[in-house]
Amino acid sequence: MAEAISAFGLAASILQVIDFSSNVVAKFWKFYRTTSDRSNECPDINSINSDLCRIVKDLQSSSDTSNNDAPLWKLARECQTAAEELQKILQSLLVAHSTTTSRKWNALKAAFRAVWKDEEIQSLRDRLERFKSQLILNLLCSIRESAQSSVEQQKELLQQMKAIQLNTDQIGSSVECLNTELLDSDGLGSLLLDFVTAKVASPNRRETNQWLRSEVVAAICRDSQDAAVVEHSSPSIPSWRENRLKDLFLTQLRYTLMEDREERIAEAYGNTFRWVFEDTTGDRQKWSNFKDWLAQGSGKSTLIKYICHEDTEMELTGEDSCAVLPMRCSRYLRQWARNCRLITAKFFFWNSGTALRMTQAGLFRTILAQILDQAPDVTAMAMPKRWEALCLFGEHTTLNHDWTEQELRNSLLSVTRALQHDTRLCLFVDGLDEFDGNHNSLISLFKEICATSSVKLCVASRPWVIFEDGFKHKPSLRLQDLTYPDIKLYISSHFIDDEGFALLLQRERAYAEQLIENIIEKAAGVFLWVTLVVTSLLRGMGHGDRISDLQTRLDALPPELEQLYDKMLYSLDPFYLEHAAQYFQLIRTTLHPLKVLSLGYADEEHSWSAAIMRPVSPITTSEATLLHETMRRRINSRCKGLLEISAAEKYIFQGLKRQDGTVSTEDNQELQHCTVQYLHRTVKDYIESDGAQKMLNSAIKSPYDPHLHLCASTLATLKTDQPITILDVHAGRFWGYVEEFLYHASRILPTNSLQMVEMMDDLNGTCACLARRKADEPSIVAYRDCKLLESGQWLALQHEGTLLGASSAHFLSLAVCYGIVGYVERRASKGCLVQTIEFRDTSKDSLSDGGVRNKNTPALVKAKINLHGRSELGELHHVHSLLLDAINRPTWKERLIVPTWKEHLTVPDPVMVACLLRKGANPNFPFLSGTVWDAVLRAVRAAIPYGLIHDTKLTWLQIVKMLLEFGAGEFVKFQRSKLLLDLEKVIQSAHLSARGLPLDFSGHWTSFCRDVGINKWPAPNQPYSITISTRGTVEAW
Incomplete structure (x- = not known):
């Protein structure tokens, strides 16, 4: 246990060095890139150097007590070396600062740059990123090792960590978080990461903790261990918590309206469809030829629902008594299952329902949820990586709804394999023709599932050739050939219950009975047609129609x-x-x-x-x-x-x-x-x-x-x-409503733009109102959340990637991301800059990270109180360019169906970019990672390796051209070669129809500039422009 404490303590020191050094590098990178001339933008080198010396000393102290052969100790040495190099650079910067005779902004930056060059900064950034990755993997190993110990040992570990923190100056929320009572709710992983992040500076601690947790969870998902290994090494948790997490896992697996399709299918009328469970008679074949498959509207879905409906007459015994009420078919399947456990599950494809009702992902989630509900003992085997993350981090895991189709498919196959020894599984799937995807893939999936004798599968579909070929060697039935008695029963029952038909039957019994036969004959087994026609004829009977009128009405119906x-x-x-x-x-x-x-x-x-x-x-x-x-x-x-x-x-x-x-x-x-x-x-x-x-x-x-x-x-x-829960970004309906509103707002006709603008303003006001109401709830204790809610800053609470991704938490940013040009034209100010407020606690020694509402504090005073009793509230104002949002725009379609690795393929909307440029947006506006123009170059370079379709290439070229025409790429002398290289990468796969310029631009840059109309390269600090001349036409990349 002492070794584990030492490892986590060392990890905390390493993280402190990485976090601090990364912030230093980011500050100087921003300092070099900014065009501002304000002296307060210059980093405080004395303060930075003093803090770094303290942090390095702490790392040395922690590493001295660790195992010198451990990978974490080696990482600590590498971090210490990098930190010492940074110290030397800071010393040199101090000298440069003191010897610079000119106090002009550019002279000071040039002096600093002579000491610490761009490539050196980038090299250090790369090393720090590598250190982060190594730290994540080492932390995962340490957390797993601690989690496999007994629950009692886990509590003892947390108590010793808490004692260590109480003996140091790390008094605050981290100590509260290490309370062993939180082990059952937050999970061991969350508490250990609270200990590791305790040394991080207070303003960054909360964000660092969230980042670290998400990275560890991501590392779990990337783990190459097979299911058996991970299942064997599952974290130790109490049985009652295991049951609660299994319920939580099922809740996450389910989705809204999962049973909606089944509820909408008509119930089998009266005694119809009972023949499906009756023995075969001489005049009816049990299975018909596959070429005579099911016709549309013949009642396939109703039959499947009838088969799968709960059997209220069946007596529950044995294992079934603990399960859900068995289906009608269960008594017959029991003969097949014998002494094995029997599990049944069903799914109804439906292209008129939610998107999931048409996809394999919906099929997998529905079937898995039903199987795991009846066999919770295989939950860990279904998705071992998700299960491990859930055990370690509880509800804090960031995996709640990021289900991938491949992951779900593998999970279903793993479950069927795990159940094959002692369980029999029967699946019912209706509406294969309503599946929106590759039908061959669906057929292959079913064949793979049925490869073992422990699984039975019943599917229904329209008579499509692809399904006929895919299942041609399997037994099938032609439903319309078997529903004659059911249709007759349905018609007779509805007619007899009608007063008008009862009178008709008394007057003209023969004609009335013949009318029923005529309907059956014309229906040709299509149950849906019967229900529509019966409704029409009953309407006529209510009007007192004669038998001839009813026959005429029937004949008129196609x-x-x-x-x-x-x-x-x-x-x-x-x-x-x-x-x-x-x-x-x-x-x-x-x-x-x-x-x-x-x-x-x-x-x-x-x-x-x-x-x-x-x-x-x-x-x-x-x-x-x-x-x-x-x-x-x-x-x-x-x-x-x-x-x-x-x-x-x-x-x-x-x-x-x-x-x-x-x-x-x-x-x-x-x-x-x-x-x-x-x-x-x-x-x-x-x-x-x-x-x-x-x-x-x-x-x-x-x-x-x-x-x-x-x-x-x-x-x-x-x-x-x-209820609407503004902070519930996973399961809550709030963000779904906002997203759906923006989707429709972006597609409103220009003639209705005034109404759209008024509704957009009202949406912002409504969400701010809901945020302020939420602020008064006692469940909101985090200082940042309280202040954001009170001020109506509802977008700042959105989950990472939910709506805005990396853009600012401003309503105009939302409008830009969703391409609502009409709103931006009317509401964006000249220059297209917006300001957002970030609330942070600036007290150095705080009672808790991020601030906590004191129960005795008045509702409007949610201040952070430090050890000296002072309230120190920080408001950080950020200026953000809407043009950056237009470049990094996450589109509706991509966030729904495009995998994460394709997110960088998002293409900006040229109309929105043009709108912002016309309103004065500056393509050279700086932000933390460079300028807007830099973001464009990075996006294009990132997209090229994955290939771009023709229209996408032309769109990027159009945007690059617009930005250049509006002055993008302002640079000084030392940046010129880098800029040329960037431009070459943007257009290196283009060719000019007039010159046929080769892909290798070496030695051809001058002629290329002449052909596309680039003006002579300007002097330093001067912008350049580019126009596509008529002499050279840039075609598709």
């Missing part, structure tokens, strides 16, 4: 679904046709299944004005009920069954109403999440066809912008949907 939809669409009430067309546009444009309430907000005549005027307050139960009922009536009257409200909504209204007809308050949350979608996949296909779209578009007489109304709807939903 036998094909598409033709039937055609007739339904063209028979819509002309008075409501335009309104119906607007509904279809909204459903087609929305990113996610549209909530009933949201459709109601979008359906208001002046939706944008209503959304702005709406107060920030949860919708009441009575208001929600009234709006639901209103929209139900409108949908039914306008769309005639082509759109429907979710089954959940029907359940609420039919099963949860009180006797007085109202909905209880506890059901209000369910009521708010009911959605409106197409009746069936075939309806969606039909409505999105060219013919239907042409008809619907012609029905809309006045200009209609669905993005405008959906934007207003999202704003209204954000104001009325509760």
Whole structure:
């Protein structure tokens, strides 16, 4: 244990050196690159040198007590050598500072640069980055070793660390964090990292701790150990915490509306589909030929749901008594499973639902969640790296929702292999034709899963050739050949329950019975067609139609679904046709299944004005009920069954109403999440066809912008949907609403830009209002969070990479990132600079890192109180260029589906770049890592190795040209060669149609400059310009 304490103490000293040295290098790099002439920008070399001497002395003291052969000790020696080199450089800078006769800004920088050159700074930065990587790996090894000890030993280790800190001057939040009571909630890894970061300077400690934790977790994910090794070395945790983490793992695996598709599928009517479990009779084949596969609308999804539905008649015994209620098929599968554990899982692909309902990722997460719910003992084996991170860091792990498709696929295969010895697994997957991806990959996956005899798989699809070929050697059935009795039962039951048909049966029994047979014959086994036709005929019976009228009505209905939809669409009430067309546009444009309430907000005549005027307050139960009922009536009257409200909504209204007809308050949350979608996949296909779209578009007489109304709807939903947790960046709906609003705002027609600007302003105000309300909650104790919330700085609380990535926490930055040009044109000031405030505690000796709200302190005074009783609050003001946000823009599509390694392929929006340049944005504006122009060059150089499509290359070239024309690349003499090299890399893969310039620009730079129209290189400190002349045309890279 002493060795472990020594190792973590040494790691803390190493981290202190790396953190401090990195900050020093960053300060001087910024000092060299800035064009400012303010003397206070010069780093305080005396103070830096004094602090560095203290830190190096601490490192020497820690390394003297460590094992000289350990990798961590060797890293400490390397860090000490680098720190001593930095000390020598600082000494030389002190001499240069004292001997510089001129106190002019440029002279001082030149004197410093003569001592510490650019390449030397970069070399030190590279070494420090390498030290960071080595420290992360060594820390991971030490944390793993400590985590494998018993829980009692872990607590003893933390107690000894706490005692060490109490005996030093490191009194503060780190001591509180080392409380052993936090071991069960935060995890051993979090507490050990709190100890390691305790020596880091207070202003940077919180950020450093978060960075270190994310890097250690990332190192766990990169670990090349196989599942068996990691599972064997899982951290030691109490059994009760293990169960809680398994529940947390399942919660993270699940996603919103995971069961929505199944809930929407119609229940099997009465005794229909019971034949699937009956023995084969002489007149019915158990399996038909595969070429006669399933027809669309024949009830495949209903059959799969029937098979998978809970068997309320089955008695639970043995292991099943601890599981979820078994499916109807379980009693028959039990004969196959025999003495093995039986697990069943199901998934319904659906291209009208959320994005996950159409992907393999959704399939994997749903199936895995159901399997692990029934077999929690294989959770660690499913995703050993995630499990280890969860055990070490608890809910603080940054992996919560970054699921990759390959990781999920490997996990499912690992689980099936782990279960094959003592478990039998049966999977049901419906709607393969609604899968949005590579169908061959899906077929290969199913074949790989079924490679073992311990797995059975039942799939359903439309009769697509690719599935016929993929499963041609597997048994199959043709559903429409087996549903005759079910269809007859459905029709008869609905007709007999109708008073009009009962009278008809009394008058003309023979004709009435023949009508049923005629419907069955015309249906050709398509259950969906039957349900639509029965509804139409019952409507006629209610009007007192004669048998001949009903037969005429039946004959007029086309036998094909598409033709039937055609007739339904063209028979819509002309008075409501335009309104119906607007509904279809909204459903087609929305990113996610549209909530009933949201459709109601979008359906208001002046939706944008209503959304702005709406107060920030949860919708009441009575208001929600009234709006639901209103929209139900409108949908039914306008769309005639082509759109429907979710089954959940029907359940609420039919099963949860009180006797007085109202909905209880506890059901209000369910009521708010009911959605409106197409009746069936075939309806969606039909409505999105060219013919239907042409008809619907012609029905809309006045200009209609669905993005405008959906934007207003999202704003209204954000104001009325509760609870909204502004700090919950993973599972909360808040950031999802903001993102969806911005998506639609960026696509609003220019003619509606005024309304868009007003809604954008209201969104910012609404989010600031929610932030201020959050500040009063007792759960917010961090000083920084309190101050940000109180000041309405809601964007500063966004999760890294959620909305802005590396850009500033300013609302205009958000508008730039999402390409909302109209808003930026009206709200950005000249120069396109924005200012943000960062709240930090400036007290040197603090009671806690980042500040803690004292329970006895008034609500408006959330100050940081140091050991001397003084409150020292720091507000750091940062100036940021919006042009940098335009260059580093994270696009909507890429953040949803493009892997992390392609993030640098994000291409800026030339229209936004041009807008900012016209408003005076400076491409040479400096920031920590250089200038905006430097950022462009880095982005292009990073993108070239991965290959760029033609349009992307031209976009980058257009942006480079614009920036150069507006003065990008201002430089002094010593930078000239580096700039030339950068420009060559930007265009080195181009060729000039007039000259055919070779890719190697050596010796050809002069002619190239002449061909593209670059002016003669200017004198130092003067900008240059470039124009693409008509003589030489730069074509695709």
